[in-house]
Amino acid sequence: MTRLFISLYIFITLALIGLSAGLERLFIVNEVAPIGVSYATFIQSANKQKLDLSALLKELDLHSQTKLIKDIAWSPEDLAALNQGEVLTFLDPQLGEQLYIKVNELQLLEILLPKPSSNSQQFFIYSIVFFLLLGVVIALWTWPLWRDLTRLQKTVSQVLPDGTIAPNHIGKNSLISPIAHAINDMGAQINELIQNQRELSGAVAHEFRTPLARLKFSLAMQPQNSSEPWLEMQQDINELERLVQEMLDYASSNVQIPEMNWTEIPVKQLCHKITQKLTASHLQGIQIQLQGDDIYVLADEHFIERAVSNLIVNAARYAKHKLHINIYKDAQYTQICIEDDGKGIAPDLRDKVFHPFYRPDESRNRTQGGAGLGLAIVKRIIDWHKGQCFVTDSTLGGAKFVIQLKNTD
Helix, strand or coil, X not given: CXXXXXXXXXXXXXXXXXXXXXXXXXXXXCCCCCCCCCHHHHHHXXXXXXXXXXXXXXXXCCEEEEEEHHHCCCCHHHHHHHHCCCCEEEEECXXXXXXXXXXXXXXXXXXXXXXXXXXXXXHHHHHHHHHHXXXXXXXXXXXXXXXXXXXXXXXXXXXXXXXXECCCCCCCCCCCHHHHHHHHHHHHHHHHHHXXXXXXXXXXXXXXXXXXXXXXXXXXCCCCCCCHHHHHHHHHHHHHHHHHHHHHXXXXXCCCCCCCCEEEEEHHHHHHHHHXXXXXXXXXXXXXXXXXXXXXXXXXXXXXXXXXXXXXXXXXXXXXXXXXXXXXXXXXXXXXXXXXXXXXXXXXXXXXXXXCCCCCCCCCCHHHCCCCCHHHHXXXXXXXXXXXXXXXXXXXXXXXXXXXXXXXX
C-alpha cells in the first residue's frame, strides 16, 4: 500500500504541475502590441521615428486627445521624462489606463487604452478544461490498476471443477502484485487443504475396509465369547477406535495455528516422563537409554509432549531391542534425537514419511498398525514452533528422528 500511495501522490503532483503550466500558456496571454511590444514602448518608438501618431492611433482604434502640458500638475520627475521623449503611464479607476507623450514644447498627447475585457468566462472555460484533463490523466493512471483488479476478480470468482482457485498471473510491476501474490498463496493453501481432505477420505475408506471385512466374516461364523474369532473381533474394534482417534487428531491439527501456551520446558524431564508413561503400553522388551543435559526450550509443553510421544511410539514399533533418546544443544538449536535399532528408512523416503497417510512399509502387520498420521502430526507441531523435524541414519543401525528447536537464550 505504501508503493501505491507514493505512486499516486507523485503522479497527481506532476499532473497538476504539467496541466497548470500548459493551460496558463494557452489561456493567460498578456495584452501585446501588433509588433509584440507594449503600447507605451511602441508609441515611444513611433514618436522617435517621426511617424504620424494620429494616423497610427486611428489604425489601432485608440482614442486620443491633445492637451496643454501646463494644464496638468506634473512632478519634476514626470516632467523631465516627458521632455526626454518618454511615454508616461497612468491608471485611472474610471477611465482605465492612460498614456501621455510630448508632441511639442507646449502640447502632449493623451491616449486612452481600451479596458481589459472580463476574464470570468475565460476562467470558467479554463476550469472546465483543467478538471477534464485532470480526470483524463488520472484515468490513464488508474486503467492498469483497474485492468489488474478486474483480472484478479475474475480469477477468484471462478472456482475450478476440482474446487480450487486457479493462480493469477499479475506481473511483478503491477501496483497490486503483493495482493495477487497473497491470493496465490491462499489458493495454494486451499489446494493443499482440499488434497488433504481427499487423502483423508480415501484413507478412512481404505483403513476401515479391512477390519470391517474381518468383523463381517467373524460375525458370519457366530463366535462364542472368549473364543479366538471373538477375540479377533475385539482387536478389530480396538483398531477401529485407534484409527478414528488418530484421524481426529490429525484433522484437529489441520486448521490454523492454535493458541500456544509458551513456557520454559525442561526437555530431559519431559522425555523421562513420556518414557515412563509409555513403558507398559509400547516399550515392553525395549532397552531405553536417555542421555543429555538439563536443557530448557521455549515451547508449548502439551504439543511438544505429543510430538515426542509420537516419535517414541513410532521408534518402538520398529525397534528390535534398543531405543536411545539423546538431547543436544549448540549455539542456536536444541535437538531431541530418537534412535532405534530397526531396519531404518531409505534416503529417498525420508521426506515422504512426514506426509499424511504415507507408510514406507505397506505390508506391515496389525501390531505395527496406524494410519500414517503420527509423523505428519509431529511435522505440523514442529512447524508451529518454527523448528525442523527430519530423519537420518542411526548409529544403532535403524532410523534417527531429530526435532530441532531454537534456543531460548
